[in-house]
Structure formats: structure tokens, C-alpha cells
Amino acid sequence: MKQLLSYFKKNLDLNIALILAVVSSFGPNVSLERIEEGLNLRILVLLFCLMIVVAGFRKLGVLDYLYKKCFKFVYDARSLSRLFVFVCFFFSMAVTNDVALIIFVPLAIKALQDLGRDDLIIPVVSLQTIAANAGSMLTPVGNPQNLFIYSFYHYDLLEFVRVTGPVFTVCAVLLYIFTVFIDKSPLTLKEQLTTPFKPFRTVAFIMLFILCLMAVLRIIDVYSMAWIVICSVAVVDRKMFRQADYKLLLLFVFLFVFVSNICTYAMVADVAHHFVKNYEYFVSLCLSQIISNVPATVMLAEFAMDSDSLLKGVNVGGMGTCVASMASLISLKAYMKVDGSRPLYYLRKFTKYNIKFLFVLVPIHILFPSIF
Numbered sequence: 001m002k003q004l005l006s007y008f009k010k011n012l013d014l015n016i017a018l019i020l021a022v023v024s025s026f027g028p029n030v031s032l033e034r035i036e037e038g039l040n041l042r043i044l045v046l047l048f049c050l051m052i053v054v055a056g057f058r059k060l061g062v063l064d065y066l067y068k069k070c071f072k073f074v075y076d077a078r079s080l081s082r083l084f085v086f087v088c089f090f091f092s093m094a095v096t097n098d099v100a101l102i103i104f105v106p107l108a109i110k111a112l113q114d115l116g117r118d119d120l121i122i123p124v125v126s127l128q129t130i131a132a133n134a135g136s137m138l139t140p141v142g143n144p145q146n147l148f149i150y151s152f153y154h155y156d157l158l159e160f161v162r163v164t165g166p167v168f169t170v171c172a173v174l175l176y177i178f179t180v181f182i183d184k185s186p187l188t189l190k191e192q193l194t195t196p197f198k199p200f201r202t203v204a205f206i207m208l209f210i211l212c213l214m215a216v217l218r219i220i221d222v223y224s225m226a227w228i229v230i231c232s233v234a235v236v237d238r239k240m241f242r243q244a245d246y247k248l249l250l251l252f253v254f255l256f257v258f259v260s261n262i263c264t265y266a267m268v269a270d271v272a273h274h275f276v277k278n279y280e281y282f283v284s285l286c287l288s289q290i291i292s293n294v295p296a297t298v299m300l301a302e303f304a305m306d307s308d309s310l311l312k313g314v315n316v317g318g319m320g321t322c323v324a325s326m327a328s329l330i331s332l333k334a335y336m337k338v339d340g341s342r343p344l345y346y347l348r349k350f351t352k353y354n355i356k357f358l359f360v361l362v363p364i365h366i367l368f369p370s371i372f
Helices: 002-010 011-022 034-039 042-059 062-070 078-093 098-113 118-135 144-152 157-179 199-216 222-236 239-244 244-261 266-276 279-292 294-300 305-318 327-336 342-365
Strands: none
Touching: 002 266, 011 199, 011 244, 034 266, 042 062, 042 098, 042 199, 042 222, 062 199, 078 098, 078 118, 078 157, 078 199, 098 118, 098 199, 098 327, 118 157, 118 305, 118 327, 118 342, 144 157, 144 294, 157 279, 157 305, 157 342, 222 239, 222 266, 239 342, 266 279, 279 294, 294 305, 327 342
């Protein structure tokens, strides 16, 4: 019994998600076909491939090499933190918020640990997560909800950026302001053993990473990419399959199932239909806090009269709770791997940062709804 309780405590998020998925599956309108549609296999496959490729980079010392190169562009703790935050911000608009966090959160954690600045891990990772969610709002390929809205409402690119650009700009300013509060103590990197360079494996994983990015940008089919990545890793270094975070993937599966199930409940649909008209921004923002912004987008799109407000609402709605944007769970799981991590403390700090952003963005929208 003690072992069972210990397992439950260690995997609290996973077990709660499993319970929610199972219980919600007994709804009257839930079907196997509906659950399959809600799984979003494309994202799951992409995350899995990126996990094993990034694990390969980590083993080969590529991440160590990259973050050491960062020190050529920074001179203190504040500038290093700002670099990691804004790399997520700008990178996410091209390759999605999920990908940006998978790549740069472990990099930031590693750098801060080697500098002996573990105290900065929570603020930097929190701001990285906000940056990835905020930066991804600018482009149609930045996140799944943008891609859905872009296609559903037949936006053209310039019109889309016109809607998201002002909020994107405000978020950039806020991120800069928040990083001002990080101290400017000088950087002292601990001496470390250098990982022997393995050119063949390094080039192989770089090519696989490029393939992943091409799949993100929909240049190639994600499933074709997955076959290439899986077969290549099996040949180059099959041990990398052990490095994928299968618990995180399962967490996404359970949450996708849960959200898909509750969207079939007539009461949920009726509430959405009744309240969404003329209140797209606030309804989508609030609903995102509960069921995440991607399913909120899909649920509300059929009822929304103002697509611009919906677009802004679900993107700003990615800030707030940890489930408001499922990409935020990637950062949480990365932090939980840190020795001595305090997940509840992280969640409190993360939520505080997000609420502060909302306290700025929401009033600006109220004052200037047509712009922000």
C-alpha cells in the first residue's frame, strides 16, 4: 500500500489525468472515433521524435557546446536569462511553442546549474514558457490553435499578423521588463569534462533535427519523418529510445482524451453557444484556463462571430494556469527532473508570472479591443 501511495505521489499529474480521462469516457456522446480524433497524433508523434533527437544532442554534448557558445554574447546573469527567454520567444513563432520549450528549457536549466545559479531556474523557465506561448501567437504555424483558426476562418497571412502583432509586441516589452528584475551578477562557469566529438553521430542527429523542423513547418509529412527518425536512431544509437519522456507523452494522451470527451457533453456545448457570441475574447480566455486553449478554440470556433477576438483570446488564454497551454507542461516536466525540484513552488511562481501578464494584457484589451 505504501508503495502504491508513493507511486501515486510521484506521478500525481499523470494519475489525475488518467482518472479524468477514464471517468469522462463514460459520457453519453463519447465514442471511440471521437477519442481517436481528439488524440492529436501529429503532435504526439512530433514530440516523441524531438525528444529522442534532443536526447541525442544531449548525449553527444551538442547542448553543452551551444550553451557555452552563448557566453560569447552575454556578460551577466540577467543577459543570459534574457537570451534564453527571447530565444524561446522568437524561435516559437517558426517552429511552435512546444518545440521551442523542448529545445531551450533543458538548455537553460543545464546552463544555470553549471553556473551555480539554481535560484534562477524557476523564474527563467517560467518566463521561457510565457515567451514561447506569447511568441508563437504571431504566426499561423506558431501553435495548433493559430493553425486551426487560420484555416477555419480563411485568414491571409498579413491579416493574421495584423491581429496578433500588437499583443505580440506588448508581450515582448513585458518580457524585457520582467527580466530587468534578474540580478546582474557576473557569470562563472564551472570547469567540466568535454564530451568527445563524434562527427558521424552528430551530423546524423543534426539531419534528423532538420527533418523534425521540416515536419513542424509541414514541408514533409510528420509520419514519414517519424519513420525516418525512428529507423535512423535505431541504427545510430538505439539507447536514445530510453531517453524519451514517455510519462509526458502519456500525460498528453490522457489530457487529449479528457478534453475531447468533455467537449461532447451537451451542457458544455450549450454554455459555449450561449455565452460566446459578442464575448469571444473573455469566454475563450477563461475556457482555456480549464480545458487548454487548443480544445477551447475548436469548441468555440463554430459559435464565434468575431474571429479576431477569438484569435486573441485563445492566445492570451495560453497564459494563466499550467494547463491553459499544454506546452506549459513540457517546462514543468523538465523542471521536475532537476535534483531538489519543488513542483508546487514552481507552479505558484509560474502562475504568479502568468497572472501578472494577464493583469496587463486584459485591461489593454478592454481599453483598445480593436487593437489588442
